[in-house]
Amino acid sequence: MTSSALTTYVVFLYLACWFGYLLVCTATPPQSAARRAMLGMLVIVWGLSTAAIGLRWIESYQMGIGRAPLSNLYESLIFFSWSIALALIIVRLRYRVDSVILIGLPLVLVTMGYTFFLDREIKPLIPALQSNWLVIHVVTCFLGYAGFTVSFIAALLYLVVKAFDAHGKYLPTPELLDEITYRAVLVGYPLLTVGIITGAAWADYAWGSYWSWDPKETWSLITWMVYSAFLHARLARDWKGHRTAVLSLVGFAAVLFTYFGVNYLPGLHSYF
Amino acid sequence: MTGSKSADIGDRNQDSIFSEVTSIFTSVRTTIVVLCVLAVASIFGTIIPQNVDLDQFRRVASPFYYRLVVILDLHNVYRSWWFILLLLLLTGNLLGCLLQRLPRIPGEWKGVGKKGTIRFTLSDARPKDQVRAILAPVLGKLMGSSPSVVEDAKSTILIWVRHRVFLLAFPLIHAAIIAILLGGVVGLFYGVRGNIVIEEGEAGQDFVRYPSGDADTLPFSIAVDKFTLKRYPTGQPKEYRSDVRLLKNGEQVAEGSILVNQPLTYEGISLYQANYQLIGVKLVTLRVVDEQGKTAELVVRPPESARLPGTDYTIGIHSVDPGSTTRGPGADLNVVKTGEAPKRASVFRDDSAALQLDGVKITFGNYEPLYTTGLQIGYDPGTNIVWFGCGLLVIGFCLTLFTNLRSVTASLTSEAGKTTIVISGRSRRNRAEFRETIENEVRGSLEKS
Incomplete structure (x- = not known):
């Protein structure tokens, strides 16, 4: 089987997982055996998506190109969806909340679904991307983005739970959601920082300038500043609940613009 | 904070x-x-x-x-x-x-600076030293260290602090950002960025500064021996390479190849492959078949013309087409016969109809392109300060992510034959769980013995 076919199967299996979750979350109580089984299935599907990425890597070597599958929009979207799914599984294991997966899986699906409209061919790297910095830069950035995605999901749920006073059987307590919103940023923020630093190091090595205010650089810095404000508000000024949730939404909007919006502005990162 | x-x-x-x-x-x-x-x-x-x-x-x-x-x-x-x-x-x-x-x-390093977020008081009928003998090993095991002790006639205070290195995270992270900003300022004032364009076979020393556009001169000159552009079979560019020698007062001080993602640095000044331009050809090889069917090569090096052997013709190159038609790469030639007006003729590599001059057939053989290479010049003494700051930042984040600062203070006071025990503690994470463990361990050990 080719990695491309495996990726397609993974998308439909994620979709099946989501329907499964919808079913068990409405029909069975928390910590039921059915919910645990669904988690097991999700982990297996995530394992398959890992295999698909590995397979694409191997295929690139078989084609004599030999490079990590992290170098165009298609590959970055696949890796982003992989990172979000990983983050969702970690949150489920740590905080035992299924609703985060229920809201998060559609994001994984949309991310992967987007790749259906893109060119899947494995192409050799242009000179600018031939660097070992590529892997570490892309991996840290997207793992950071995944952390922010989880924070966004928890913040969204928090606002919904608060607005409709809806926690109880189906939704977790606002306190827990608030905690997840914060903890996810606490993990995503250092990763984004390292992503920016490795990007700067690479830029210095390739172009002789660690910072050139290219739109993607600038927007990653804007994202970084929003989450810096988030952490300072939380840690030093005791912001909680509604206000940090809104900041998390703003931060995630900045993440999305850094990833997608910047492509409509000219710059050095036009291959992503 | x-x-x-x-x-x-x-x-x-x-x-x-x-x-x-x-x-x-x-x-x-x-x-x-x-x-x-x-x-x-x-x-x-x-x-x-x-x-x-x-x-x-x-x-x-x-x-x-x-x-x-x-x-x-x-x-x-x-x-x-x-x-x-x-x-x-x-x-x-x-x-x-x-x-x-x-x-x-x-103060916090010693465990005395901040008030505990966990705090409870117990009373025990046994004397202070006995209580200490019971509690010290239990809490010591929990905290994984031996306590520091503050003692006077009436009371004993035992202090355990775990992962105190976390306290360095705040100064490290904030000093790091200051260092990065400082490095940026140094770069702004003392850094030089610029661009230099050099033709193959030539040397250059004067460059244009960015973003001001001012002219400036390097302390050495760059001689570009060759620029190479390699492509993948798909036609995508694979490699841009400038082979250069650096000369100071006419003497060679360094040599090497500059590629994208592989700069050359000399005396702190780095040279980066930025761009290139095709400006002409170094030479064109024409395939020549004479009347006897013998094949030979005729090399033309513009701007000079070459004489076609055995004829009165000289051939010069007007322009080269790198391959825009299905007939492959080709050239427009200036053909001059002694005593006649010059003519223009086109030849291609994959053309069945060759150019005929006095029975000699000419087709296009090959060409060597002539490039200029665009090198970026970078000198920034602030960069190392920035990397130093980034290093501090990463260390600081590792401390916040992988440590959990916890402290426990057990203060034992003798009062009227009894011992008052005040336990206070802090934990950065899992506060409720930490509190429960401490309380259970302390109460449990006192009841057991």
Whole structure:
């Protein structure tokens, strides 16, 4: 089987997982055996998506190109969806909340679904991307983005739970959601920082300038500043609940613009 | 990080302008506001076109907008006076918070600085030393260390601190950001960036500075021996390479190849492969078949012409087509017969109809392109300061992520034949769980023995 076919199967299996979750979350109580089984299935599907990425890597070597599958929009979207799914599984294991997966899986699906409209061919790297910095830069950035995605999901749920006073059987307590919103940023923020630093190091090595205010650089810095404000508000000024949730939404909007919006502005990162 | 609160509560009567200013610089509220303003300002820089020609801009923009752009440097946001002022304010604020926080760290290092978030009191009928003998091993095991002890006639205080190295995270992270900003300032004042374009086979020393556009001269000259462009079978570029020698006073001091992602550095000045341009050809090889069917090669090196052997013709190169038609690469030739007016003729590599001159058939063989290479020049003494800051930042983040600062204080006081036990503690994570463990262990051990 080719990695491309495996990726397609993974998308439909994620979709099946989501329907499964919808079913068990409405029909069975928390910590039921059915919910645990669904988690097991999700982990297996995530394992398959890992295999698909590995397979694409191997295929690139078989084609004599030999490079990590992290170098165009298609590959970055696949890796982003992989990172979000990983983050969702970690949150489920740590905080035992299924609703985060229920809201998060559609994001994984949309991310992967987007790749259906893109060119899947494995192409050799242009000179600018031939660097070992590529892997570490892309991996840290997207793992950071995944952390922010989880924070966004928890913040969204928090606002919904608060607005409709809806926690109880189906939704977790606002306190827990608030905690997840914060903890996810606490993990995503250092990763984004390292992503920016490795990007700067690479830029210095390739172009002789660690910072050139290219739109993607600038927007990653804007994202970084929003989450810096988030952490300072939380840690030093005791912001909680509604206000940090809104900041998390703003931060995630900045993440999305850094990833997608910047492509409509000219710059050095036009291959992503 | 709790700067502003203590500053706000401070005695207002004695407030001078000085302490007002101080409170701005030590307030986390300032940090948050400056970060948000910087974020919004940065957005402007990505939307408004940067580094545009002001004269051209004046003609297309309305007078008001033009004046706004000029006053606020909106065409150069990141180097504008107000953006740099914001960065200075951020630096001052970081420094203020750092200086305010530093003096408290030694106390917390010893475990006496901050009040515990966990606190409970017990009473025990046994004497103080016996209680200590019971509690010390239990709490010691929990904290994974031996306590520091403060003792006087009536009371004994045992203090355990775990992962105290976490306390360094705050100063490290904030000093790191200051270092990075400082490195940026050094680069702004002492750094040089520029671009130099050199033709293959030539040497160059004069370059154009970026972004000012001023002319400048390198302390050495760059001789470009060869520029190579390699392509993948798909036609995508695979490699740009400039083979260069660096010369100082006519003597070679360094040599090497400059590729994208592989700069050449000499005396702190780095040279990067930036771009290239095809400006002509070094030579063209024509395939020549004479009347006997013998094949030979004729090499033409523009701007010189070459004589076609055995004829009265000389052939010069007018232009080269690298392969825009299905007939492969080809050239337009200037064909001159002695005593006649020059003619123009085209030859291609994959053309069945060759050019015929006095029975000699000519087709296009090959060509060697002549390039200029564009090298970027970078010299920035601030870079190492920036990397130093980045290093501190990463260490600081590792400390926040992989440590869990915990402290427990057991204060034992003898009173009227009894011992009063006050346990207090702090934990950065899993506070409830930590509290439960401490309480269970302390009460359990006292009841058991």
